[in-house]
Amino acid sequence: MKENNKILQLIYVAWRERWSDSQWGINIKKVLPRGVSGDVYNLADCLLQQAVIGSTANLLVLNYLKHSLCAHLISHAAVLRCIAKYDKLERIYCVTALLEFLAPLIDGVTCRCKSEQGSLPTAVVQLVLWLFQIFGRTVQHYELYGVISAEQSYMLDQVCVVIDRLSKHQFLLAILYVGCHEELESYSKIREKYATIKGSLANSNFTPSLPTTEQQLQQLAYIDAKHLELQPLNDLQGEPISYCVQPLLAVEVLLNPGKDTSYYVAELQMLQRLKRYSNTRLFYEIIRAGFLTLSNVADTSHDTMWGAFMFFKVPHIIKQLHTLQRVPGDQPPPADHIPEVVEALNMLIEDNLLLDFMDTKCSCNIMEFLLNDWTKQYLVNDEQVKKLASQREPSSQLLKKYESGQQTPSNINFIKRAEVPLSGILKTLCTNKVQEALVSVLCQVLVGNSFELILSVATVEGRLKTFVSRLIQCNENSKQVPGEVGKLSVIRSTLFDVSFLMLTSIVQTYGSDVVLSERGDSFFEKWVRECMVERNKLKNPKRILALCDESIVDELLLSLSKPEAAAAQLSNNSNLTWQDICLNLPGVLHHVLIAWEKETLSSADVKSILDNIKRRLFSFSVCATSFLCAYMYSVSETELLKPLNMIQQFLAPPTSEDMSSQENVKERLALSFQIIRKMQQDVHPSPNTKSRCVASTHQGLISQTPLIEQFRDVWRTVVADVGYLPVRAVQTLESLLLAGGPAWLATQLVEELLRCKYMRDMTKITDIVFAVMHLDIERTTEALLQYVVAPLILKRQGDDINEPQSLLLARLCVYCIISCLETRSAVSGAALKKRSRSHDEDDLSNTAKVRKVIGEGSDNSSDFTEGSVGVSTLMGNNNTGNADIRTAPLTLKEPLQSSIEHIFRVFLQFVSGDELLPKTTFVYQFISLLVECGEERVVSVLRLLPPNLMQNLLKVMATDDIRVGLISRLYELRVHSGRQLAVSDLCLWRNIQLNRHSIHL
Structure with missing residues (x-):
């Protein structure tokens, strides 16, 4: 206490001698007692105690306090903290004087040294709590008595002024944001006080002098990073259309066609946040992206894939996005439609060129065709479908006149019809018996583009793995049984062949790690892992040859070298099963290649052997081609001619005798040719094929074009x-x-x-x-x-x-x-x-x-x-x-x-x-x-x-x-080190701003 009195005496002397602000700090520091620093908290505390010691404030001492601030003897943090400690709120004149002193002080608050930075957030939080206590005490008085005195009204006006300046001061708001993570207990009291104030204002109908005060109180009580200024750089308001949704979906559907809805929803939500799209805008972009992609995928398997995606996946994506965006407590949407979807469709209806093209491509009113299905998903109702379709009716009428009824319908028209056959096939594949009806069903699937349609629908609906697993089981059940003869053996061989070809085609399209389990122990899964050449997974031919049994290879070589013995050796009475032949054909072909190189075998002999291989099952041609492709990849360019010629022999059309000797030959042959061509193209593209994306569906890893x-x-x-x-x-x-x-x-x-x-x-x-x-x-x-x-x-x-x-x-x-x-x-x-x-x-x-x-x-x-x-x-x-x-x-x-x-x-x-x-x-x-x-x-x-x-x-x-919004968001404020770094950067920013805007005489 003696020390404080000494300081006050020195301050009084300084005031009497009229020291200037520049001399104030120098002279006071010279006469301060030993051990008393220039930024001591007790100096500010002493001055404030002396200023408000009576019923009214001592303005002279408050001026001393102001001079001490200017002389850097005390910090703003110390002053704010000491003001917040004043708890005699019933002394209206003292509180009013402190508020009048505080109002102009707000604009100059800063930190000048490291020691001040740690106390400033705490001081600001305590000051805000003090302001809330004053405001709440006055409003509660009004609530109880219905009136307040003129002095109380003036004090309340000063509180509103301070709150207004504080809520507009970005630096102090940022410090408060940091402080609310430091002083959790004090900030909890602020929110409790705000709840009390809010209730009192509602009950008493009291109106503060400033209309924005209530909103500012809420801002201070629930300070958030969004209240802090941030220079926006991700300004996308001028973006008329999106160039991102269609390319993103094109990539994701190509790479992940079988992913469930949540995968696409996560991607689109991420994009929605980055682009700040409303639900209406996002739904519009999704539908438009689907139509844009469909407009350029004719005559490929992706035509059906994207059509299935639009009809089966997009409705679920939109519904899930809409559900996730709903705010709890909002009014529930209508049961028969989603308003944002209707708004998106109204936006899409203005894109006449795109819709006209799609109407021409699909030979129908594409909007009506799509929305008739969406009514079942409760995205739109019948009335809205009629209204939207009617807007497209004039264009549809012109289209019908232009077509004259001769245009071939697009695959999109058949996509919806593929869902029922898919369910029927899955049900039929559940049987564990080798039946002629099952052979008929699977071969019928290979007619036209039915297989592609069914695969697309199965992929989009998430049933592809089920389809594959049942095909694998069917292939396992139809493996050759030694000694079996008659019609049942013929059915079994056809079923083995067609299921093997279908599975191979699926693996080629989607990749083995997408459709097959990692540790599957079936024959087909083992063959894929060890022997099948995939587009991005080439096999080592030496490893394939290591799997061959030399005795089986010798037996096959002997039988295949003699046309008259081939049928007998590979007949149903042979001990060699189809599985054995598939696994050992690479050894046969390797011997043939070596003999052909050494001219031990002539070209005619090689052709005869290859014809004998493909004569029985088309699966054998596929297995042989897979090895030849792996072999081609491992040899020099000068050694490619012979294996290439061998593959071409497998692509040669069969004789009429071979066609008539088996059932359902046409469908299986076409699928085997498709598989073989794709294997060859993936490993060794044709030299005359252009590398432009418009020229070929698949690009291989190896190309002669840089x-x-x-x-x-x-x-x-x-x-x-x-x-x-x-x-x-x-x-x-x-x-x-x-x-x-x-x-x-x-x-x-x-x-x-x-x-x-x-x-x-x-x-x-x-x-x-x-x-x-x-x-x-x-x-x-x-x-x-x-x-x-x-x-x-x-x-x-x-x-x-x-x-x-x-x-x-x-x-x-x-x-x-x-x-x-x-x-x-x-x-x-x-x-x-x-x-x-x-x-x-x-x-x-x-x-x-x-x-x-x-x-x-x-x-x-x-x-x-x-x-x-x-x-x-x-x-x-x-x-x-x-x-x-x-x-x-x-x-x-x-x-x-x-x-x-x-x-x-x-x-x-x-x-x-x-x-x-x-x-x-x-x-x-x-x-x-x-x-x-x-x-x-x-x-x-x-x-x-x-x-x-x-x-x-x-x-x-x-x-x-x-801006302070950037600095405040950079650090983890829940930890002490993060708060220290944030306050340090904020204070540096503040001092730089003060220095830039100061007046230099």
């Missing part, structure tokens, strides 16, 4: 379609990803983005590139950050990324990171797993051939060294292992975490100096977009930020672009 030319060809197609990504373009881009690796593909995509000159084109290309990255979102994102963006930033100063390309590149990076996180958090690791993109360890490496294709004819002007190294590295690190992310949502895992840490370290290099470069702006844009778009979902990414990155950025970027 990858860069293939990419430019397909990209020209995409650009020509103005943001539309055809299915064949997606297939080609997938092949380029497999061949060149994620770093190579990401490099080409970013170059296309940076090559754009106009903002509209840049926005469009950014969306398409983002969708294409979903061919393998995790690996391409890793490559984008580590092998594309980081080297681009590390280039010399003259090669800076300029606006607006830097903003869109930052947006692309952030979108991809968020997509990785959201995809992991939305579905389990098993559901997330895409088709395998890596070969087995024993499979032959295609590194030399890939290097040859990339190296020849490539004129890539900006070849990144890190990117070229990353191709081989990343191709090997495919499967990172997917844990069940439901237990750990939004967890960042390797190798993406290392890539983000690397890019942050690169960022730190460019914000450590004093020079503002375009690359520094890119760093700010990257961090700002990460916070703006990701919100709380990117916490795991923000934890990786270097502690001093934002402080260095604040010092370099002395602009108004960085």
Whole structure:
């Protein structure tokens, strides 16, 4: 107490001698007692106690307090904390004086040293609680007595003024936001006090002097990050149409056609948050994307796939999206329709060109055709269907006149009819008996495009694995029984053959790891694992040959070499089963190839052997072709001619005698030819086949055209379609990803983005590139950050990324990171797993051939060294292992975490100096977009930020672009270290702002 009196005496002397503000602090510090620092809390406490010691405030002492603040003797935090400690609220004049002192003080609150930063959040929280207590006490008095005195009314007006200034002061709001995580008990009292105030205001009909006071009280009581200013960089208000939904769905439906509805819903919800779409806009984009894709998939299996997706999957996606977006407590939607769907369809009806094309393609009023089915899903009702169809009626009438009844209907017209046959086939396959009726049903499926239709519907409805498992069981039941003769044996052989061919075709279309179980022990599953050549899973021919039994191979060679003995040896009386022949044919063909090379066998002899192989079962031709394709992949180009000729012999049409000797030959033959051609094309594309995506349905890993030319060809197609990504373009881009690796593909995509000159084109290309990255979102994102963006930033100063390309590149990076996180958090690791993109360890490496294709004819002007190294590295690190992310949502895992840490370290290099470069702006844009778009979902990414990155950025970027909303969202405020970093950055931001706006005389 003596110390406080001494300080007061010194202050009084200073006032009497009229020291200026500049002399105040110097002289006071000279005469302060030893051990009393200039920022002591007891100095502020002493002054306030002396100021309000009586019934009225001592304005002279309050002036002393103000001078002490100006002289930096005490901190704002100490003053605010001491004011908040004043609990004699019944002394209206003292409280009013403190409020009048506080009102102008609000605008200058800051921290000048590290020691002040720790106490400022606590002081602000306590001050807000003090203001709420004053306000609540006065309102409760009015509630009880119906009137308040003039002094109380004036005091309340001053409270409203302070609250108004506080709620408009972004720095103090940010400090309060940090403090509410520090002072949990005090902030809980603030919310309780607000609830009391709200009830009193409602009961008494009391109106504060400022109309916004009640709203400001709520803002302070429930302070949130959304109340803090953030410079928006993800401004998409001017985007008339989306260039992202259709490409994203095109990629996902191609890669994951059998995924359940929740998978697509998670992807679309992620996109909805990034693009800030309403439900109406999102539903419109989904339906439009389906029609756009269907308009360009004629005469392919994807015609039926996308048709099934539109009719069977999209209604469930829309319903689930609508359910997830509902806010609890809202009025329930109508039972017979979803209003947002109707609004979306009204938007779509204006796109006359697209709908006219679809009407022509489908030979019907596509809107009416689609919506008649959606009425059963309760998306629209009958009245709305009639209204929407009537708007399309004039165009439909013109279409009917134009067609003159001779146009072939599209597959889309038959998609709905395929659902009933699928259920019937599944029911028929449940039988464990070898029946002639089952053979008839399966062979009938192969007529026309029925097989494709049924597969598409089964895939979209999630019944593909059921269909496959029952076909496998059917194949197992129909394996040859030694000694069996007669009609039953013929039925069994046909059933084995047709089920084997159907299963092989399904595996070719979807991939074995999609439709087959990992440890299946059936004959067909073992054959696929050991012997079948798949598009992205080539087999080692030596391993296939190691499975052969030499005694069986010798027996087969003997019988196949003699046409007259072939029928007898391969007859039903033979001890060799069809399963044995399938597994041992590679040994036969290997001996034939060696003998043909040594000219021990003539071409006529080889033809005779091959004819004998395919004479009995068409499955034998498929098994033989699979080995020949694996063999072709392992030999030099000079040794390809003979195995190619052997495959062509399997594709030769059979004689009329062979056609008449078996039942249902035509259907099985056509399917076997289709399988063999696809195997050959995947491994050894025809030299005269163009690499353009419009020329071939599937692109192989090996092509004589350099990858860069293939990419430019397909990209020209995409650009020509103005943001539309055809299915064949997606297939080609997938092949380029497999061949060149994620770093190579990401490099080409970013170059296309940076090559754009106009903002509209840049926005469009950014969306398409983002969708294409979903061919393998995790690996391409890793490559984008580590092998594309980081080297681009590390280039010399003259090669800076300029606006607006830097903003869109930052947006692309952030979108991809968020997509990785959201995809992991939305579905389990098993559901997330895409088709395998890596070969087995024993499979032959295609590194030399890939290097040859990339190296020849490539004129890539900006070849990144890190990117070229990353191709081989990343191709090997495919499967990172997917844990069940439901237990750990939004967890960042390797190798993406290392890539983000690397890019942050690169960022730190460019914000450590004093020079503002375009690359520094890119760093700010990257961090700002990460916070703006990701919100709380990117916490795991923000934890990786270097502690001093934002402080260095604040010092370099002395602009108004960085706001407190950005700084407050960067750190984890639930931990003490996060709060310390946030307050430190906020105080630095505040002092920079004060310095910039101060008046220098």
